[in-house]
Amino acid sequence: MKNDPVVAIVGATGAVGAEFIATMDRRGFRVGRLKALASARSAGKTISFRGQTIVVEELTERSFAGVDIALFSAGGGIARQFAPAAVRAGAVVIDNSSAFRMDPDVPLMIPEINARRIREHKGIIANPNCSAITALVPLWPIHRFNRIKRVILSTYQAASGAGAAAMQELLESTRACLDGQPFQPTVFPHSCAFNLFSHNTAIDPATGYNDEETKVMRETRKIFEDERIAVGVTCVRVPVLRAHSEAITFECERPISEDEVRGILSAAPGVKIVDDRVRNYFPMPVDASGQDDVLVGRIRGDLSDASGHSISMFAAADQLLKGAALNAIQIAELLPQRVMAMD
Numbered sequence: 001m002k003n004d005p006v007v008a009i010v011g012a013t014g015a016v017g018a019e020f021i022a023t024m025d026r027r028g029f030r031v032g033r034l035k036a037l038a039s040a041r042s043a044g045k046t047i048s049f050r051g052q053t054i055v056v057e058e059l060t061e062r063s064f065a066g067v068d069i070a071l072f073s074a075g076g077g078i079a080r081q082f083a084p085a086a087v088r089a090g091a092v093v094i095d096n097s098s099a100f101r102m103d104p105d106v107p108l109m110i111p112e113i114n115a116r117r118i119r120e121h122k123g124i125i126a127n128p129n130c131s132a133i134t135a136l137v138p139l140w141p142i143h144r145f146n147r148i149k150r151v152i153l154s155t156y157q158a159a160s161g162a163g164a165a166a167m168q169e170l171l172e173s174t175r176a177c178l179d180g181q182p183f184q185p186t187v188f189p190h191s192c193a194f195n196l197f198s199h200n201t202a203i204d205p206a207t208g209y210n211d212e213e214t215k216v217m218r219e220t221r222k223i224f225e226d227e228r229i230a231v232g233v234t235c236v237r238v239p240v241l242r243a244h245s246e247a248i249t250f251e252c253e254r255p256i257s258e259d260e261v262r263g264i265l266s267a268a269p270g271v272k273i274v275d276d277r278v279r280n281y282f283p284m285p286v287d288a289s290g291q292d293d294v295l296v297g298r299i300r301g302d303l304s305d306a307s308g309h310s311i312s313m314f315a316a317a318d319q320l321l322k323g324a325a326l327n328a329i330q331i332a333e334l335l336p337q338r339v340m341a342m343d
């Protein structure tokens with residue numbers, strides 16, 4: 001319709017870009033016109049959206065004239081370089097990179113947790129790290145019921161978290177391995193096939209934590225608005241194509257039972273409990289792939305904490321959806337409400 005927003009996707013040819021398009025379509029997100037932007041390499045390629053063929057254009061500072069909402073998924077450098085131009089042109093930017101997440105002027109939003117922050121944006125809204133989203137969607141309603149003092153989580157992160165080329169590399173390295181052929185990885189530092197390795201982001205030599213782990217720790221404190229919450233993270237890349245999994249243990253201020261946690265999570269938005277001890281059926285990336293909820297299971301009292309304050313659980317979520325495109329579209333869906341609220 002005439003008044004529907006003009007939407008630009010920066011990184012339209014990427015793994016997240018493809019999910020932006022599919023998610024807008026699936027959720028009936030109103031789009032007046034769609035602009036698909038990517039690097040010069042992709043200019044002239046086409047993508048389809050609601051029966052229309054959209055020609056991909058090279059991203060430039062002039063790309064944003066007339067754009068209302070700019071969905072960025074092209075990395076931190078591109079976001080830092082082009083998001084200000086989009087804002088100057090009058091667009092609201094929702095960025096998937098880490099470029100602006102810790103900027104105090106930029107809301108870092110998971111709609112199930114802090115939708116009210118939409119009112120505070122000054123043109124840029126940040127989508128949190130995908131591993132942070134997977135943990136925080138289920139932890140938030142527990143934190144509200146009985147404050148979480150400490151979280152320890154370990155991730156099992158899919159190749160697609162590093163983009164379309166990384167998914168391809170997992171497939172090709174697996175094929176080479178099965179064929180007994182040598183394989184030289186170019187996206188990851190190590191071969192993915194039948195292997196796992198510490199997350200491929202840079203390690204801080206002073207702390208021993210890599211960037212991914214540091215992001216989860218810092219972003220948790222910002223999103224929960226709780227500087228005291230202690231978070232320890234170990235991030236690992238596993239040979240899974242899509243959807244991240246996480247083993248999570250948390251300690252609350254007061255004693256908490258697994259039944260209380262199950263009750264809270266059964267009513268929590270964005271969470272689906274998959275916790276079948278009889279069948280030994282728990283969250284798996286194959287089940288999480290392509291669907292919106294964070295799957296949570298293996299909910300059990302942490303036997304290493306005799307005080308009864310701690311619970312362990314296991315989660316899996318499609319990091320291309322709730323960890324990226326879906327969360328961003330959910331944020332975009334809040335934008336008209338902001339306009340109405342300010343009228």
Ligand SMILES: NC(=O)c1ccc[n+]([C@@H]2O[C@H](COP(=O)([O-])OP(=O)(O)OC[C@H]3O[C@@H](n4cnc5c(N)ncnc54)[C@H](OP(=O)(O)O)[C@@H]3O)[C@@H](O)[C@H]2O)c1
Binds near residue numbers: 042078163164165323
């Ligand atoms: N993958 C995930 O699960 C995930 C989750 C959360 C957040 N994110 C974030 O989302 C962003 C994109 O991730 P992705 O997985 O979609 O990566 P990807 O599959 O590698 O796609 C990258 C996209 O960025 C575009 N791009 C690269 N250089 C560009 C340039 N100079 N100018 C314009 N566009 C350029 C690429 O266009 P060409 O095709 O033309 O190269 C492509 O469309 C990253 O910031 C990532 O950290 C990803």
